[in-house]
Amino acid sequence: MTASSPMGIPRPQVKSLDEILPHEPLLMMGAGPVPIPERVAKANSVVINHLGSVMAQVIGQVKSMARYVFQTESKWVLGVAGPASAAMEMAVANLLQPGERILCINNGFFSHRMAEMATRIGADVHELHVGAHEAADPERVRKAIEETRPKVLTLVQGETSNTVFNHTLEDITKIAKSYGCLVVVDAVCTLSTMPLKMDAWQVDVVITGGQKGLSSIPGVSLLVFSNEAWAAVKSRTKPTVQWCFDAQLAENFWHNDGYHYTAPVSGIMALHEALKLVCDETLEHRFSRHLRCSKALQAGIEGMGLELFIPPASRLNSVVGINIPQGLTAPKICRHISEMYRVEIAGSFGQPIVRIGQMGEQCREHNLFRTLHALGSTMRDLGVKVDQPNGMAEMEAYLQKIPRNAYQVHVA
Secondary structure, eight states: OEEOOTTSSOEEOOOOHHHHSOSSOOEEOSSSOOOOOHHHHHHTTOOOOTTSHHHHHHHHHHHHHHHHHHTOOOSEEEEEESOHHHHHHHHHHHHOOTTOEEEEEEOSHHHHHHHHHHHHTTOEEEEEEOOTTSOOOHHHHHHHHHHHOOSEEEEESEETTTTEEOTTHHHHHHHHHHTTOEEEEEOTTTBTTBOOOTTTTTOSEEEEESSSTTOOOTTEEEEEEOHHHHHHHHTOSSOOSOSTTOHHHHHHHHHHSOOSSOOOHHHHHHHHHHHHHHHHHOHHHHHHHHHHHHHHHHHHHHHHTOOBSSOGGGBOSSEEEEEOOTTOOHHHHHHHHHHHHOEEOBOOSSSSEEEEEOSGGGOOHHHHHHHHHHHHHHHHHTTOOOOHHHHHHHHHHHHHHSOTTOSOOOOO
């Protein structure tokens, strides 16, 4: 329906957000975005001058906290107004010029995205395809490096699309550096949920988004360049094709208190508070919380009689993949659990699974109980025989057996 208007184009009749949004909020337990803490939501309502002295102080603290979370002393922390894919594109576009060679370790949908981006800027793109259920094999990577001799090697720490964990990351990085490669790591779903030591592991660029482990809003992302990677950016002979993603222009805002484009002020405020919460909790305790909650959820899912997609050795804890029982589809499961139980989980990109996130604010015990109960009830509603009480009991038993902060993870 539209109302008449003397302007020619009629004025639309639209619903308010109050009319569109559900009256009972959904619990966001998919692969991101995740629930955000009250402090982050409050910070996201703030708008100030994006070029003033207050903003400069906020940016300075964001960079300082990011160095802790990324575990790096590198000066070259940058943000980008956009999703984690925008940070990914900034990394690829600034490190590579047309004709330069890149080797992308392809574990699935998101790791292939870096190859797509490199292709669009005219790089010489090679991919090493890894099986859907396994981590990348360092010796296969070594052989691929010897065959292609790339300038840049890219890989994901955790492939969100199929829930594979490249636990071989540190070994692969050491091999790549021995051949003189610049190493780019996608840590979109893993940063602050599990150890990643940028400097100690000799990683050159780490990429993340705000909306997953950091529990901030979507649309503001971070990346860090090592000194070696930054030297490669500065030594370009041709300008970066993407103006907004030109790291040397971004340097003016993120390091010189100058202008690049109008910064996403509110999003940066939210990111500041999210990083502050990570620092307050400490990485050690945060890793412990994530590991404990994810393992408990996995125990509950299996105790119910459902199967996890990835074998334990290569299983990502940040996003848990569950095989879809015969006769069901991901859209049917996701729609039912959302409509009936107000819990949001995710389908996948090409794999026969549904996914439950274990990132940031998702990793709270009360969220686990609500989510597992909703999953079991959904399966029963849709005709799948599951032992829901046993699943709930197995998860609770794991939580009782493993005290909070029981896992000691060395990050220094």
